[in-house]
Amino acid sequence: MIGDDEYSISKGYSWLEQNYSHVQWQRSVWNRYNLSRHNFNQWIIQHGRLLTLKRLGTFGITQQSLCFLCGDNNETHQHLFHECIYVERCYQDLYQWLDVPSQFKGVTHPEKMLRKRGCSDFVRLVLISLIVALHYNIWNARNVCRLEGYVMQPVIQVKCIQRESKLRLMTISKGKLKRVDKQWCKQRVLM
Numbered sequence: 001m002i003g004d005d006e007y008s009i010s011k012g013y014s015w016l017e018q019n020y021s022h023v024q025w026q027r028s029v030w031n032r033y034n035l036s037r038h039n040f041n042q043w044i045i046q047h048g049r050l051l052t053l054k055r056l057g058t059f060g061i062t063q064q065s066l067c068f069l070c071g072d073n074n075e076t077h078q079h080l081f082h083e084c085i086y087v088e089r090c091y092q093d094l095y096q097w098l099d100v101p102s103q104f105k106g107v108t109h110p111e112k113m114l115r116k117r118g119c120s121d122f123v124r125l126v127l128i129s130l131i132v133a134l135h136y137n138i139w140n141a142r143n144v145c146r147l148e149g150y151v152m153q154p155v156i157q158v159k160c161i162q163r164e165s166k167l168r169l170m171t172i173s174k175g176k177l178k179r180v181d182k183q184w185c186k187q188r189v190l191m
């Protein structure tokens with residue numbers, strides 16, 4: 001696109017596409033159990049496009065760099081979703097509630113993490129939607145901290161996710177679930 005080449009629509013698309021890595025994000029983003037406002041946030045995360053302080057700094061918009069949530073390290077995608085102590089606590093609380101092994105921390109691609117788990121498609125999709133919801137809430141908590149100066153407790157984040165997911169499941173499933181899936185939901189107070 002830059003140079004003397006003549007412009008064409010196909011060249012334009014090629015130029016746009018080269019800015020994005022080819023990741024398998026579809027199953028996380030286009031999941032019927034996701035809340036719609038979580039989808040866009042997940043898409044942005046999986047393309048590494050959140051406006052973290054690291055990215056804002058490269059644009060010359062800010063000189064701040066420390067993570068709002070923990071204050072220990074520079075705020076990057078890697079830090080927010082793989083290293084931040086606050087986020088780790090959120091994952092721990094979520095996984096404890098869901099009875100998921102705690103070694104699965106810091107996942108930007110939950111569909112990969114859950115691929116080998118011996119659970120039904122329904123449970124897998126619900127688990128993905130809950131992790132996607134957590135990602136949205138983490139970014140929201142970061143923005144609240146940035147603008148209002150306080151950090152929401154991880155346990156409150158998980159309670160919010162549980163309440164919203166329960167409503168979503170009731171709306172979509174309308175009670176038409178296999179017995180084993182219904183039991184799984186009841187054990188996690190999702191029904």
Ligand SMILES: [Zn+2]
Pocket residue numbers: 067068069070071072073079080083084085086
């Ligand atoms: Zn942090």
